[in-house]
Amino acid sequence: MAGVLxxxxxxxxxxxxxxxxxxxxxxVRLRAGGGALTFHATxxxxxxxxxxxxxxxxxxxxxxxxxxxxxxxxxxxxxxxxGKFRLRSGPVEAGLxxxxxxxxxxxxxxxxxxxxxxxxxxxxxGKVRYATAKEExxxxxxxxQLEFSSRGFRAVASDGYRLALYDAPHPAAVEGRVVVPRKxxxxxxxxLSQAEGEVGVGLAPGMVGFAFRIQGAEVRxxxxxxxxxxxxxxxxIPNPNIFAATVRVQASGLRxxxxxxxxxxxxxxxxxxxxxxxxxxxxxxxxDHGEARAWLPASVEGExxxxxxxxxLLEALPMEGEVRWGFAGGINPTVIWxxxxxxxxxxxxxxx
Amino acid sequence: MAGVLxxxxxxxxxxxxxxxxxxxxxxVRLRAGGGALTFHATxxxxxxxxxxxxxxxxxxxxxxxxxxxxxxxxxxxxxxxxGKFRLRSGPVEAGLxxxxxxxxxxxxxxxxxxxxxxxxxxxxxGKVRYATAKEExxxxxxxxQLEFSSRGFRAVASDGYRLALYDAPHPAAVEGRVVVPRKxxxxxxxxLSQAEGEVGVGLAPGMVGFAFRIQGAEVRxxxxxxxxxxxxxxxxIPNPNIFAATVRVQASGLRxxxxxxxxxxxxxxxxxxxxxxxxxxxxxxxxDHGEARAWLPASVEGExxxxxxxxxLLEALPMEGEVRWGFAGGINPTVIWxxxxxxxxxxxxxxx
Numbered sequence: 001m002a003g004v005l006x007x008x009x010x011x012x013x014x015x016x017x018x019x020x021x022x023x024x025x026x027x028v029r030l031r032a033g034g035g036a037l038t039f040h041a042t043x044x045x046x047x048x049x050x051x052x053x054x055x056x057x058x059x060x061x062x063x064x065x066x067x068x069x070x071x072x073x074x075x076x077x078x079x080x081x082x083g084k085f086r087l088r089s090g091p092v093e094a095g096l097x098x099x100x101x102x103x104x105x106x107x108x109x110x111x112x113x114x115x116x117x118x119x120x121x122x123x124x125x126g127k128v129r130y131a132t133a134k135e136e137x138x139x140x141x142x143x144x145q146l147e148f149s150s151r152g153f154r155a156v157a158s159d160g161y162r163l164a165l166y167d168a169p170h171p172a173a174v175e176g177r178v179v180v181p182r183k184x185x186x187x188x189x190x191x192l193s194q195a196e197g198e199v200g201v202g203l204a205p206g207m208v209g210f211a212f213r214i215q216g217a218e219v220r221x222x223x224x225x226x227x228x229x230x231x232x233x234x235x236x237i238p239n240p241n242i243f244a245a246t247v248r249v250q251a252s253g254l255r256x257x258x259x260x261x262x263x264x265x266x267x268x269x270x271x272x273x274x275x276x277x278x279x280x281x282x283x284x285x286x287x288d289h290g291e292a293r294a295w296l297p298a299s300v301e302g303e304x305x306x307x308x309x310x311x312x313l314l315e316a317l318p319m320e321g322e323v324r325w326g327f328a329g330g331i332n333p334t335v336i337w338x339x340x341x342x343x344x345x346x347x348x349x350x351x352x
Numbered sequence: 353m354a355g356v357l358x359x360x361x362x363x364x365x366x367x368x369x370x371x372x373x374x375x376x377x378x379x380v381r382l383r384a385g386g387g388a389l390t391f392h393a394t395x396x397x398x399x400x401x402x403x404x405x406x407x408x409x410x411x412x413x414x415x416x417x418x419x420x421x422x423x424x425x426x427x428x429x430x431x432x433x434x435g436k437f438r439l440r441s442g443p444v445e446a447g448l449x450x451x452x453x454x455x456x457x458x459x460x461x462x463x464x465x466x467x468x469x470x471x472x473x474x475x476x477x478g479k480v481r482y483a484t485a486k487e488e489x490x491x492x493x494x495x496x497q498l499e500f501s502s503r504g505f506r507a508v509a510s511d512g513y514r515l516a517l518y519d520a521p522h523p524a525a526v527e528g529r530v531v532v533p534r535k536x537x538x539x540x541x542x543x544l545s546q547a548e549g550e551v552g553v554g555l556a557p558g559m560v561g562f563a564f565r566i567q568g569a570e571v572r573x574x575x576x577x578x579x580x581x582x583x584x585x586x587x588x589i590p591n592p593n594i595f596a597a598t599v600r601v602q603a604s605g606l607r608x609x610x611x612x613x614x615x616x617x618x619x620x621x622x623x624x625x626x627x628x629x630x631x632x633x634x635x636x637x638x639x640d641h642g643e644a645r646a647w648l649p650a651s652v653e654g655e656x657x658x659x660x661x662x663x664x665l666l667e668a669l670p671m672e673g674e675v676r677w678g679f680a681g682g683i684n685p686t687v688i689w690x691x692x693x694x695x696x697x698x699x700x701x702x703x704x
Contacts, residue, residue: 071616089612090608090609091609092609093644093646094616096616096641257443260423261444263419264419264446290437291436294445295443
């Protein structure tokens with residue numbers, strides 16, 4: 001049990017806030033009985049519940065999250081005894097003071113509408129989340145939009161200047177669009193990265209819920225949503241048929257070059273010049289501290305020189321293998337994608 | 353050259369301060385010529401110089417430390433060309449803007465008086481540095497005292513409440529006591545951990561210098577000293593002949609138990625009760641959040657119960673294997689040491 005318990009404690013420890021206007025949220029609720037032990041942590045934005053097979057109880061108590069994570073690591077849970085919650089680790093036996101569960105928020109129940117492969121949802125969220133807004137420009141851009149339909153599902157993120165989306169062919173039994181706050185996406189990605197099999201998805205007013213398994217534990221994560229939906233972004237994505245130039249290049253090579261070049265760009269637009277030439281890309285920067293250039297072998301059709309925000313371009317390359325990059329000319333949006341993959345990024349050249 | 357260059361850049365990057373009233377210190381001075389390339393960084397407390405075999409130059413320039421570390425990582429240095437300092441890494445060739453060396457502090461020259469094994473000095477500093485004061489109670493306690501004599505050398509640190517010392521049998525050609533600031537000790541330990549062979553030591557007014565080799569590079573580190581010397585600490589170290597009780601216990605077991613117990617102690621004195629019993633130690637804590645106890649098998653001669661600051665006790669155990677622990681009774685100082693090792697720690701029981 002130690003392995004799965006360590007993982008579950010880490011998950012609930014991430015959710016429970018150490019500082020919050022409601023001090024009860026610094027606790028984890030533990031309920032035992034009927035052959036199971038259930039952990040519940042919440043920060044009012046995200047609720048996480050994990051249910052493990054466990055013979056003991058019945059009890060229903062609150063334990064300080066930070067202390068439970070520390071004392072529970074590599075430990076065996078013994079249950080309530082002598083007015084304390086007892087656990088044992090090697091030569092140490094500890095008894096933690098607990099509180100009564102009154103006042104702790106109830107877990108928000110969200111039914112299950114359909115199931116998706118864990119891997120597909122994880123890949124979709126993991127690939128697009130970088131493109132969310134970092135500042136509140138338009139509040140809706142502070143989250144990732146999930147679009148469910150009978151044709152498949154899509155994750156899309158944008159900050160109003162660039163956009164990333166991921167299409168997966170897995171159909172959903174319901175149609176719907178929800179915008180999940182970036183922080184909740186991060187927690188979901190963290191939890192899903194330890195899960196396997198399928199994830200059950202359910203929608204409720206203002207909430208979306210995910211149910212999955214981590215090493216035999218049943219985990220449910222419910223997050224509040226951002227209100228509203230994305231503006232019509234489809235129209236900014238260029239049609240591949242109109243590309244004036246296309247490039248095939250290794251993602252890792254371009255990424256490594258941009259990482260090396262980035263510190264030499266001037267802050268602000270972080271300008272990087274990309275020149276399409278026969279047989280490769282020339283990538284150049286010039287700044288107050290110096291200059292640098294890289295030559296990356298590539299299959300290039302067409303020509304032209306384009307300026308980009310180097311940080312945005314680097315972030316748009318979260319993959320391995322060969323990427324395709326389509327240029328619609330001038331300062332029209334460019335598209336980065338991979339053959340046979342669901343990921344697409346829209347990166348707009350700088351007006352220089 | 354990439355391996356040693358990475359290490360040298362990391363060392364100079366640690367020394368050069370990113371914020372300082374003298375903005376020149378954010379630079380590293382590079383001098384080339386005569387078959388060598390020399391790096392010099394300083395924060396006015398510590399000067400670090402590294403000299404590598406290198407065919408190129410001559411030149412003498414300043415480069416921004418942060419940028420040099422980034423661009424130099426895994427790179428090949430090409431030298432000055434076209435008014436820039438040029439380097440190459442994979443497909444990227446960069447040219448960094450440099451400044452003239454006027455105004456950069458000269459490296460403080462300190463001769464070499466004697467040599468010690470790197471390993472012995474590293475072990476001594478690494479083992480005692482935890483015991484330095486964290487706050488300015490008496491300024492002299494903010495450093496580690498090094499004592500050199502024909503009988504050997506000693507490193508000693510104290511915060512006025514606890515003490516750690518390390519005796520090494522390696523004789524020095526000069527007698528002397530210097531107090532090295534904790535921050536300088538940390539930099540020296542970091543650098544020495546990559547060195548091998550011997551370290552040359554030299555003393556000058558207000559300074560001590562160390563010369564050693566890292567992967568063929570000649571490295572010199574000179575640090576300013578704290579003024580003054582430690583008060584007579586010998587008299588607080590109990591004579592082993594008067595111990596009322598002694599314990600032999602595995603350091604790792606006691607350390608792991610204390611780590612697990614520490615979060616349950618109340619802040620402030622962090623009281624941990626240690627009871628000497630036939631066949632073992634009982635270690636207990638009680639606090640607002642709960643209680644815990646551990647039983648550690650040990651060879652125990654004598655008996656008694658003693659209270660300690662759990663954090664101090666944990667820090668006094670920076671070793672592996674069996675430790676000896678001598679108790680002089682009551683709240684008299686206790687001593688922790690290892691048979692055949694130079695390390696000794698003085699930990700004083702709490703008055704309860």
